Amino acid sequence: MLMLGPQERRRIWEQVFASVEGYVSGVDGLPVAPELDPIGLRALLEPFDFEQPLAPLEAIDFAARGLTRYQVHAPHPRYFGLFNPAPSTMGIAADTLVAAFNPQLAAWSHSPFAAEIEAHLVRAFGARFGYDPGAVDGTFTGGGAEANHTALLTALIGRFPEIDEAGLRAVAGQPVFYTSSESHHSLVKASRACGLGTAALHEVACDNRFRLDPSALSAALVRDRQAGLHPFMVVATAGTTAAGIVDPLREIGDVAAAEGLWYHVDAAWGGAAALVPELRPLLDGIERADSITFDAHKFLSVPMGASLYLTRHRDILGRTFRIETGYMPRDAAALEVVDPYVHSMQWSRRFIGLKVFLTLAVAGWEGYAATIRRQTAMGDRLRARLRESGWDVVNDTPLPVVCFQDLRTPRGRTHEFVGQIARRVVSSGQAWISPAQVGPMPVLRACVTNFRTGPEHVDALVQALDEARSGLAASTPGQEG
Numbered sequence: 001m002l003m004l005g006p007q008e009r010r011r012i013w014e015q016v017f018a019s020v021e022g023y024v025s026g027v028d029g030l031p032v033a034p035e036l037d038p039i040g041l042r043a044l045l046e047p048f049d050f051e052q053p054l055a056p057l058e059a060i061d062f063a064a065r066g067l068t069r070y071q072v073h074a075p076h077p078r079y080f081g082l083f084n085p086a087p088s089t090m091g092i093a094a095d096t097l098v099a100a101f102n103p104q105l106a107a108w109s110h111s112p113f114a115a116e117i118e119a120h121l122v123r124a125f126g127a128r129f130g131y132d133p134g135a136v137d138g139t140f141t142g143g144g145a146e147a148n149h150t151a152l153l154t155a156l157i158g159r160f161p162e163i164d165e166a167g168l169r170a171v172a173g174q175p176v177f178y179t180s181s182e183s184h185h186s187l188v189k190a191s192r193a194c195g196l197g198t199a200a201l202h203e204v205a206c207d208n209r210f211r212l213d214p215s216a217l218s219a220a221l222v223r224d225r226q227a228g229l230h231p232f233m234v235v236a237t238a239g240t241t242a243a244g245i246v247d248p249l250r251e252i253g254d255v256a257a258a259e260g261l262w263y264h265v266d267a268a269w270g271g272a273a274a275l276v277p278e279l280r281p282l283l284d285g286i287e288r289a290d291s292i293t294f295d296a297h298k299f300l301s302v303p304m305g306a307s308l309y310l311t312r313h314r315d316i317l318g319r320t321f322r323i324e325t326g327y328m329p330r331d332a333a334a335l336e337v338v339d340p341y342v343h344s345m346q347w348s349r350r351f352i353g354l355k356v357f358l359t360l361a362v363a364g365w366e367g368y369a370a371t372i373r374r375q376t377a378m379g380d381r382l383r384a385r386l387r388e389s390g391w392d393v394v395n396d397t398p399l400p401v402v403c404f405q406d407l408r409t410p411r412g413r414t415h416e417f418v419g420q421i422a423r424r425v426v427s428s429g430q431a432w433i434s435p436a437q438v439g440p441m442p443v444l445r446a447c448v449t450n451f452r453t454g455p456e457h458v459d460a461l462v463q464a465l466d467e468a469r470s471g472l473a474a475s476t477p478g479q480e481g
Helices: 006-029 038-045 056-069 089-101 112-128 142-160 186-193 212-227 249-259 268-274 316-321 353-388 415-428 455-474
Strands: 136-142 175-180 201-204 230-237 262-266 291-297 306-313 391-393 403-406 435-437 439-446
Touching: 056 455, 089 249, 089 353, 112 136, 112 201, 112 306, 112 353, 142 175, 142 186, 142 262, 142 291, 142 306, 142 316, 175 212, 175 435, 186 201, 201 212, 212 230, 212 249, 212 391, 230 249, 230 353, 249 262, 268 291, 268 353, 353 455, 391 439, 415 435, 415 439, 415 455
Parallel strands: 175 201, 175 230, 230 262, 262 291
Antiparallel strands: 136 306, 291 306, 391 403, 403 439, 435 439
């Protein structure tokens, strides 16, 4: 029953193709967000007790209809949400091939083609960030959270090599590291998972542009060393999640170098600026980082999840993840290659890099640059249209994340109002935006994350916002949840 016959497989492939093509071609006509109905969904799934086999085509149809009805459609051009773009055509094709060939990326010898494609991409992207292609190293990860976790582990090993065997108890004091108050919360999880505890993460104050303040970092280092703590790492962000802000990378690098800190840049989203010559100055100084996180499943529009951990230290991944076993294949032991399982947090894993490789091979660097320019231009249009309609844009970034508040309503800068506007827009099905907080401010957040988003979609969002504001003004105070 697991390997169906050739005729049935043909019908399955045809139906899968029809479902994919129907969705890709028709997503624009769907409501961007679904009705949230957990009781209805559980009732829909209740008949599946798995006692009676389901016909393959019926099973595929059930899945496709369920995904169409019950999800936020991130591939929709009026999805202005988190960094979840429409997937590239070649990325979809690549993930299909990977599912069928099912290469095993633990041992190099089991899939040399896959392993070498990923190594080639590490060198190519490392060069874009300014690393020496002959010295750069890295690994693909399932997401930016894993890449940031990897960065924390490599920083610990790099600064405290004794913990490799003895653990954190070998450090005569509490290791601490630094991020801005606008950094990604995956670092909180990573600190907990590494055994440091969340108290080891010290948030540094931001300047008036919501960037990590290098002078505040220096002051924190002095205070913490006087208190007997052991600073070992600082994390700068290139494209914060809430507001798309890029920290002053060169200045933070100066502090890190002077203080002997491992310097990591979380460029999961904003790192794509490296592909556009006119945006590249935003990342000035990133080449000095000891390690970088970059997510191809964000600005590069490949299917979830495809992230990179990059480093300019060729030995650090091996020092952090090396292991000796008697059961792993040794077919390539005499070759100058690296087995992925001794080079990353993961052991057996999917061939992540193919969707990046095929999309980049077809689009080229210039194709990506043109796509990012278009999205940046749509961000500029959104800012202009919002201002025309009486909304106040409060973040300062050339990247297409727009944070704004209402100027026309007395309570337009309150958490309550921001939440009510977001709910009205999302429940209308016309667009997806979210409430957020930048510094102390509650804001509405809209990000141009889809390469298909055009002027008509931006204008439709502003219209939906204006209608939500008008409807809220006409409603009786207290009626909104």
